[in-house]
Amino acid sequence: MAVLLLASKLVHLPVVSVDSGEDVAEIKDVIYSPEEGRLLGFTLNKRGFLKGRMSEVLPTELVHAVGEAAVMIDNDACLIDPSAASDDVAKPPANRNVLGNSVVTDGGVRLGVVTDLVLELGRSFAVTGYQVKAEDGSHRFVPLLSQLAVSGDVLMVPAATEEFIREELSGFELAVDKFRAQTGHGAGHPS
Amino acid sequence: MWIAIVALVVLLMVVVLLEMLRRRRRSGGIIAAPRRKH
Numbered sequence: 001m002a003v004l005l006l007a008s009k010l011v012h013l014p015v016v017s018v019d020s021g022e023d024v025a026e027i028k029d030v031i032y033s034p035e036e037g038r039l040l041g042f043t044l045n046k047r048g049f050l051k052g053r054m055s056e057v058l059p060t061e062l063v064h065a066v067g068e069a070a071v072m073i074d075n076d077a078c079l080i081d082p083s084a085a086s087d088d089v090a091k092p093p094a095n096r097n098v099l100g101n102s103v104v105t106d107g108g109v110r111l112g113v114v115t116d117l118v119l120e121l122g123r124s125f126a127v128t129g130y131q132v133k134a135e136d137g138s139h140r141f142v143p144l145l146s147q148l149a150v151s152g153d154v155l156m157v158p159a160a161t162e163e164f165i166r167e168e169l170s171g172f173e174l175a176v177d178k179f180r181a182q183t184g185h186g187a188g189h190p191s
Numbered sequence: 192m193w194i195a196i197v198a199l200v201v202l203l204m205v206v207v208l209l210e211m212l213r214r215r216r217r218s219g220g221i222i223a224a225p226r227r228k229h
Contacts, residue, residue, distance in 0.1 A: 007221050008221070011219035011220075011221075012219060026217075027219065028217065028218075028219045029219050029221070029222050030219070030220075030221045030222070031222045031224060032223060032224065033223075033224045034223050034224070034226075035224075035226055040224055045217045045219075052213065052216045052217065053216055053217070088225070092222040093222065093225060094220075094222075096222050096223045096224075096225065097220035097221060097222055098222070098223050099220060099221055114221075117221045155223075
């Protein structure tokens with residue numbers, strides 16, 4: 001069974017080298033592809049009180065494991081220079097932070113505001129949906145299949161998404177599977 | 192005496208400002224990669 005995790009839990013987690021056992025960095029940004037429905041990588045902070053951003057980045061292909069307490073890598077060489085990484089990870093556009101974005105269906109219904117991203121660990125870091133805060137203040141989970149558009153402040157999703165919104169993360173995985181089965185798409189293969 | 196107090200306040204303000212800048216630089220986000228053109 002896959003483990004669902006909120007992406008915000010990864011922010012500020014230490015990046016630990018399996019070889020040395022030392023924490024070599026800290027997660028800054030989580031970068032994902034809404035099109036492919038998967039996590040792409042991380043930008044990093046240096047460890048320490050007065051340290052700032054680290055120039056190296058960490059693509060998900062070089063992640064050894066992700067746990068509640070740390071993101072594990074094989075060794076320091078897994079933190080690569082941005083020139084060796086894909087543009088999406090090397091130069092993440094700052095204006096595409098989805099936290100606080102409105103989620104709107106193509107039927108014109110506003111589902112809420114994004115408060116987090118739901119990741120599925122185990123299936124190559126698939127992104128399964130968003131946690132949104134609805135108008136009434138409640139938190140809900142919205143499945144991600146294919147996103148019609150991501151602008152600076154709005155995420156557009158298909159109207160069929162509404163039917164599969166869940167209030168608990170526990171039933172969310174099943175809802176995502178049903179949603180994908182109904183629309184005829186597997187994880188990471190949007191239309 | 193007053194000069195020392197003013198200097199201390201200014202120093203404190205600078206430290207607070209630097210800490211705010213540091214937190215801003217270190218704060219993380221969840222970023223959507225741009226859509227690829229097919």
